[in-house]
Amino acid sequence: MFKGNFIDNLPRIYGTYTGGFLVFIILMAIAEQAGMTAKTIGILFVAFTVCIYALIGYLSRTVQVDAYYVAGRQVPTVFNGMATAADWMSGASFVAMAGGIYFGGYTYMAFLVGWTGGYVLVSSLLAPYLRKFGCYTVPDFIGTRYGGNFARFCAVVVLTLASFTYVTAQINATGTIASRALSIPFELGVWVGLVSILLCSMLGGMRAVTWTQVAQYIVLIIAYLIPVFWISNKSGFGFFPHFMLGEEVARLGELESQFGLVKNAAADIKSAGVPGGLKSIAVSHSGVPEGGMAAWKFISLALCMMVGTASLPHILMRYFTTPSVKAARKSVAWSLFFIALLYTSAPMLATLSKISLMDPNLPTGIIGKPIAEIMQIEWVNAWINVKQAYIADFNGDGMLQLNEWFMRGDVVVLATPEVAGLPYVISGLVAAGGMAAAMSTADGLILAIANALSHDIYYKIIDPKADVRKRLLVARALLIVIGAAGAYIASMRITSILGAVAWAFDFAMSGLFFPLILGVWWKRATRQGAIAGMIAGLASGTAYLIYVYPKFMGNAPWLGIDHLRFGIIGASVCLVVMVVVSLMTEEPDKATQKMVDEVRIPSGKTILGKQH
Amino acid sequence: MSNKEKHWEKTKGLMLITLAIWFFFGYIIFMFGSDINSASFLGYPLAYYMCAQGSIIAFVVLIFWFANKQEKIDEEFGFAEKGDD
Numbered sequence: 001m002f003k004g005n006f007i008d009n010l011p012r013i014y015g016t017y018t019g020g021f022l023v024f025i026i027l028m029a030i031a032e033q034a035g036m037t038a039k040t041i042g043i044l045f046v047a048f049t050v051c052i053y054a055l056i057g058y059l060s061r062t063v064q065v066d067a068y069y070v071a072g073r074q075v076p077t078v079f080n081g082m083a084t085a086a087d088w089m090s091g092a093s094f095v096a097m098a099g100g101i102y103f104g105g106y107t108y109m110a111f112l113v114g115w116t117g118g119y120v121l122v123s124s125l126l127a128p129y130l131r132k133f134g135c136y137t138v139p140d141f142i143g144t145r146y147g148g149n150f151a152r153f154c155a156v157v158v159l160t161l162a163s164f165t166y167v168t169a170q171i172n173a174t175g176t177i178a179s180r181a182l183s184i185p186f187e188l189g190v191w192v193g194l195v196s197i198l199l200c201s202m203l204g205g206m207r208a209v210t211w212t213q214v215a216q217y218i219v220l221i222i223a224y225l226i227p228v229f230w231i232s233n234k235s236g237f238g239f240f241p242h243f244m245l246g247e248e249v250a251r252l253g254e255l256e257s258q259f260g261l262v263k264n265a266a267a268d269i270k271s272a273g274v275p276g277g278l279k280s281i282a283v284s285h286s287g288v289p290e291g292g293m294a295a296w297k298f299i300s301l302a303l304c305m306m307v308g309t310a311s312l313p314h315i316l317m318r319y320f321t322t323p324s325v326k327a328a329r330k331s332v333a334w335s336l337f338f339i340a341l342l343y344t345s346a347p348m349l350a351t352l353s354k355i356s357l358m359d360p361n362l363p364t365g366i367i368g369k370p371i372a373e374i375m376q377i378e379w380v381n382a383w384i385n386v387k388q389a390y391i392a393d394f395n396g397d398g399m400l401q402l403n404e405w406f407m408r409g410d411v412v413v414l415a416t417p418e419v420a421g422l423p424y425v426i427s428g429l430v431a432a433g434g435m436a437a438a439m440s441t442a443d444g445l446i447l448a449i450a451n452a453l454s455h456d457i458y459y460k461i462i463d464p465k466a467d468v469r470k471r472l473l474v475a476r477a478l479l480i481v482i483g484a485a486g487a488y489i490a491s492m493r494i495t496s497i498l499g500a501v502a503w504a505f506d507f508a509m510s511g512l513f514f515p516l517i518l519g520v521w522w523k524r525a526t527r528q529g530a531i532a533g534m535i536a537g538l539a540s541g542t543a544y545l546i547y548v549y550p551k552f553m554g555n556a557p558w559l560g561i562d563h564l565r566f567g568i569i570g571a572s573v574c575l576v577v578m579v580v581v582s583l584m585t586e587e588p589d590k591a592t593q594k595m596v597d598e599v600r601i602p603s604g605k606t607i608l609g610k611q612h
Numbered sequence: 613m614s615n616k617e618k619h620w621e622k623t624k625g626l627m628l629i630t631l632a633i634w635f636f637f638g639y640i641i642f643m644f645g646s647d648i649n650s651a652s653f654l655g656y657p658l659a660y661y662m663c664a665q666g667s668i669i670a671f672v673v674l675i676f677w678f679a680n681k682q683e684k685i686d687e688e689f690g691f692a693e694k695g696d697d
Contacts, residue, residue, distance in 0.1 A: 113667050119675060120671055123678060124634075245655075249657070290646050294646075302642070326679075333678075337672050600620055603690075
C-alpha cells in the first residue's frame with residue numbers, strides 16, 4: 001500500500017487508522033467491563049500502538065538518499081503539519097504542561113505563548129527560504145551559504161548540543177511510561193523505549209519518521225482531548241470546556257483566598273519528609289503578579305522560547321520535506337493549528353483538575369476535609385504509595401489545608417481521569433498518548449543529530465566520494481550510537497543535572513538563530529562573521545549559564561536573566577559579533593550574492609540538487 | 613528597480629507587518645498583563661485568557677494570513693511555483 005499513489009491515498013489510510021484506533025479503545029472499554037485488569041489494559045494500549053508504529057517504520061524502509069533525508073520531498077502540507085506537531089510536542093508537553101500550569105498559574109503560561117509564537121518566526125523568516133535552498137540538514141544551509149567546512153562544523157556542534165540536551169529527557173520519558181505501563185524496572189523501560197524509537201526510524205529515515213509521527217499525532221491528540229471533554233461534561237462544568245470554564249476560573253480565585261496561598265518554608269518541607277519533586281499550590285491560578293520585573297520575566301521567557309523554536313533543527317528540517325516553497329509556508333500554519341489543539345486544552349485540564357480537588361462542594365474535593373477521611377480514598381493511597389503525592393499536616397489540626405497537599409506535576413494528566421471517576425480505559429489511553437508524544441520527539445531529535453553527523457561531517461567533510469549505500473549505512477549506524485548514548489545517560493538517572501528542556505532552546509538560539517536568518521535576510525553576512533557569531537554566541541551563552549545556574553556557580557541573575565533565559569545573552573552576543581566581523585571582512589563574492597537572490601524567490605530550481 | 617528587487621521590497625514589507633502583529637500578541641499585551649486582567653472575556657480574566665488561548669489563536673490566524681499574502685505577492689511578480697498542490 002506504500003507504492004504508486006500512496007500520497008493520494010493518505011487521507012483514506014489515516015482515516016482508516018483513526019477509525020481502527022477508536023474501535024480498539026471501545027474494545028478495551030468492553031474488556032474492562034468484562035473484568036480485564038487495569039494492568040493488562042495498560043500493557044495492551046502501549047504494546048498495540050508501538051507495534052503499529054514499528055509496522056509503519058518497516059513499510060517505509062528506503063535505499064534512496066532523498067527519501068532517507070527529506071522523505072522524498074512529497075509530504076503534503078496538512079500531513080506535514082501533523083508530523084511537525086508530534087515532533088514538537090514532547091513527553092514533557094503531554095505529561096507535564098498541565099501540571100506546570102496547575103502549580104505555576106499565569107506565570108508558567110509564558111511557556112504556552114513562547115512555544116507557539118515561535119512558529120510566526122519560522123514561517124516569515126526561515127522555512128520557505130530553507131525549503132528553496134533544498135538542503136538536507138540545517139548545517140547544510142550554513143555550510144553552503146557561508147562556504148567552507150569550518151562553518152558547517154560549527155553549526156553541527158550547536159545542533160548536537162541543543163538536540164542532545166533535549167533527547168535524553170525524551171528517552172527518560174519513554175522509559176518512565178514504558179516502565180509504568182508494562183510494570184518493568186525503569187532502567188529496562190529506557191531500553192525498551194529506545195528499541196521502539198529506533199524501529200520507527202532506522203529503516204526509512206525521514207520518510208519513516210514522517211509517517212509514524214502522523215500516526216503518533218493522531219493517538220496523542222485523541223488521548224489528550226477525550227479526558228478533557230469527558231471530565232468537563234461528567235462533572236457538569238460545561239459542554240465545551242475551552243469556552244465555558246470562566247466561572248470555574250473565578251471560583252478558583254475565591255477558593256485561593258478562602259484557603260490562603262501559603263508558600264511552605266524549605267525547612268518545613270524537609271522535616272515533614274516530603275519526597276523530592278513534589279509541590280503544593282502556592283501561586284494564584286489566573287492572577288497576574290504586579291510590577292515591571294514580573295512582566296519582564298514573563299516576556300523574556302516567551303522570547304527565549306520563540307527564538308529557540310525558530311532555531312531548533314529538528315523542527316526546521318520538517319519543512320524540507322514539503323513538495324514546494326508555498327507548501328512549506330502553509331505547512332507551518334497547519335503545524336501550529338495542530339499544536340494549538342493540545343496547547344489550548346492544557347490550561348483547561350489544569351483548571352478542571354484544580355477545581356476537582358479544591359472545591360469542597362464537589363464530591364471529588366479533598367482540600368479542607370479531614371485527613372483521616374481522605375486517606376480512605378483509593379487513588380490518594382495509590383499515588384502516595386508510589387511517592388507521587390504526599391500529605392504533611394503542618395498545623396496538626398487533622399484537616400487538609402491547601403499547602404499541606406503535595407503532588408508531582410505529572411499526576412495532573414495521569415490521575416485526573418481517575419479522580420473524576422472515569423473508567424480505567426482512559427488511563428490506558430493517556431499512557432499510550434504520552435508514549436506517542438515522547439517517542440515522536442525523540443525520533444525527530446535523534447534523526448536530526450544522526451543526519452547532521454552522517455551528511456555534514458561524514459559525507460561532506462570526511463569522505464565526499466562515499467556511495468549511497470555507504471552513506472546510508474553510516475547514517476543508520478550513527479542513529480543507533482546516538483540513541484544508545486541518550487538511553488545510557490537516561491538510565492543513569494542523571495538527567496536532572498542536565499537541566500531543563502528550556503536549555504535546548506537557549507543553546508539553539510545562542511548559536512544558530514542569527515546565522516540562519518542573516519544568511520537569508522542580509523547579503524553582506526560573511527563566512528568569518530557567521531563563524532565568529534556561532535562561536536561567540538554559544539561560548540558566551542554557556543559561560544553565562546555556568547555563572548548563573550544554582551548547581552554550578554549560582555551567582556545572582558543579571559536583570560532577571562536566569563538559567564532558563566541564558567539564550568538572551570548568547571543570541572545578543574552572536575548578533576553583535578556577527579555584524580561587526582561581517583562588516584570588517586570583505587563582502588561575499590558575486591556567486592554567493594546571486595545564490596541569496598535565488599533563495600528569495602520561490603520559483604525555479606533549488607540551490608542544491610535533488611540528490612547531493 | 614528590477615522585478616526581483618520590487619518583489620523583495622514587498623516581501624520585506626509583509627514580513628515587518630507580520631512581525632509587528634506577532635510582537636503585539638506575544639509581548640505588548642503581556643507587558644500590561646496586570647492592568648488588563650481585571651477586564652474579562654468569555655468570563656475569563658483577560659490576560660489569563662490571552663495566554664491560555666487568545667494569543668495562540670492569533671498566531672495560527674496570522675500565519676495562515678501571511679502565507680496567503682505572500683502567495684499573492686509571488687504571483688504578482690511572476691515568481692510563483694508552477695505545477696504543485
